[in-house]
Amino acid sequence: MLTIKQYVKVQSLEEAYELYQKKNNVVLGGMLWLKMGRGSVNTAIDLSGLGLDRIEETEEEYRLGAMVSLRALETHPGLNELTQGAAAESVRHIVGVQFRNLATVGGSVYGRFGFSDVLTLLLALDARVVLYHAGEMPLAEFAALPRQQKDILTHVILPKAPRRVVYLSQRNISTDFPVLTCALSHQGKKYTCAIGARPMAAQVYGDEKGILTGGVTGESARAFAADVAGRARFSSNLRGSADYRREICQVLIRRGLLAMEEG
Amino acid sequence: MEIKLMLNGREVTASIQADTLLIDFLRARGCLSVKRGCETSNCGLCTVLLDGTPVLSCSVLAARADGHSIQTLEGLQEEAAEFVTFIADQGAEQCGFCNPGFVMNTIALLRENPNPTDDEIRAYLAGNLCRCSGYEGQLRGIRAYLNQRNQG
Numbered sequence: 001m002l003t004i005k006q007y008v009k010v011q012s013l014e015e016a017y018e019l020y021q022k023k024n025n026v027v028l029g030g031m032l033w034l035k036m037g038r039g040s041v042n043t044a045i046d047l048s049g050l051g052l053d054r055i056e057e058t059e060e061e062y063r064l065g066a067m068v069s070l071r072a073l074e075t076h077p078g079l080n081e082l083t084q085g086a087a088a089e090s091v092r093h094i095v096g097v098q099f100r101n102l103a104t105v106g107g108s109v110y111g112r113f114g115f116s117d118v119l120t121l122l123l124a125l126d127a128r129v130v131l132y133h134a135g136e137m138p139l140a141e142f143a144a145l146p147r148q149q150k151d152i153l154t155h156v157i158l159p160k161a162p163r164r165v166v167y168l169s170q171r172n173i174s175t176d177f178p179v180l181t182c183a184l185s186h187q188g189k190k191y192t193c194a195i196g197a198r199p200m201a202a203q204v205y206g207d208e209k210g211i212l213t214g215g216v217t218g219e220s221a222r223a224f225a226a227d228v229a230g231r232a233r234f235s236s237n238l239r240g241s242a243d244y245r246r247e248i249c250q251v252l253i254r255r256g257l258l259a260m261e262e263g
Numbered sequence: 264m265e266i267k268l269m270l271n272g273r274e275v276t277a278s279i280q281a282d283t284l285l286i287d288f289l290r291a292r293g294c295l296s297v298k299r300g301c302e303t304s305n306c307g308l309c310t311v312l313l314d315g316t317p318v319l320s321c322s323v324l325a326a327r328a329d330g331h332s333i334q335t336l337e338g339l340q341e342e343a344a345e346f347v348t349f350i351a352d353q354g355a356e357q358c359g360f361c362n363p364g365f366v367m368n369t370i371a372l373l374r375e376n377p378n379p380t381d382d383e384i385r386a387y388l389a390g391n392l393c394r395c396s397g398y399e400g401q402l403r404g405i406r407a408y409l410n411q412r413n414q415g
Binding site: 002003004005006007009028030031032035036041044046048092095096097098099101102174175 | 264281282303304305307310313316317318319322323324326327329368371372386387388389390391
């Protein structure tokens with residue numbers, strides 16, 4: 001059972017950052033994963049008073065505050081137009097509406113959870129993150145940072161550059177953690193594929209070999225899927241073996257590319 | 264620490280521990296419709312409305328309700344009455360253990376989307392697990408309720 005000695009609803013990011021540097025202090029997101037733990041938290045740092053629960057739009061980008069709920073991501077018209085519904089598709093399998101009203105984008109991204117659908121989608125969209133101390137950086141770079149670095153994630157930035165996007169996942173049963181997640185995007189000549197729940201955290205794979213340069217066909221989609229599945233590292237857990245994931249990976253990428261092509 | 268919130272329309276001030284969960288806070292104040300189920304944020308039994316939004320009270324700190332409004336089924340008797348009576352007549356209610364969460368989330372659904380399709384009902388209620396009766400009865404019951412309401 002999780003125990004918390006002190007709860008602080010911070011008044012500023014500086015206050016949150018200072019508190020977070022101390023041992024056994026944690027920043028609360030939706031608290032859904034944290035609550036499953038058995039540890040002892042000294043101070044729970046709540047960002048909910050800082051106005052980070054808004055999705056802001058500029059001409060170039062969407063800025064998602066760290067406390068934006070997954071449900072807000074799911075139902076936001078602009079984000080779903082930008083992603084052709086992939087934003088909603090990426091979270092609609094996550095437990096239920098009540099859960100998604102609590103779970104936050106910031107919690108999903110900062111946790112860099114292996115099972116994260118959200119991380120998979122955002123990686124394929126060339127998202128950037130804003131950290132209070134370290135500043136702005138590509139999400140892919142942040143995802144690779146050591147977890148020991150304690151910073152406050154304030155925003156996730158999505159560029160509004162038009163692109164085709166498809167999100168697919170495989171689950172053993174509805175609302176369960178995914179066995180594998182796959183997000184594909186196509187912008188100009190660039191194809192980006194993010195594969196998550198390997199079961200390690202999502203990673204991005206490009207088309208460095210130019211397999212899709214001539215366009216997406218049944219053959220090129222199959223070849224690109226095989227190429228990514230060959231490069232990606234998979235592992236086994238209760239939900240599936242590494243070999244099973246490798247097979248599923250090829251199926252999801254091929255289906256995703258063909259769906260993207262059909263538009 | 265001290266919190267102040269609106270609970271079912273009444274102002275409540277209380278002294279709580281930092282790690283008091285909202286479900287425990289509510290049950291201690293007589294809101295026994297809020298059931299303790301899985302405690303892993305999966306089953307929907309503990310659903311309450313936080314500022315009108317359905318959330319899992321087993322996964323929210325009571326401290327986070329400070330300054331907000333919480334509604335449980337005890338506070339929504341009037342709004343729930345017609346629907347609950349209807350699905351009971353249809354034989355579509357769940358047992359008393361899962362039913363409050365199911366009713367709370369159905370209320371939230373119908374506030375947000377008064378005329379949902381079957382797929383929208385399934386999607387919205389996916390986070391409400393039923394431990395004994397299955398789901399088809401509830402779907403039929405909600406569908407029949409909406410049809411009757413729309414015809415009436």
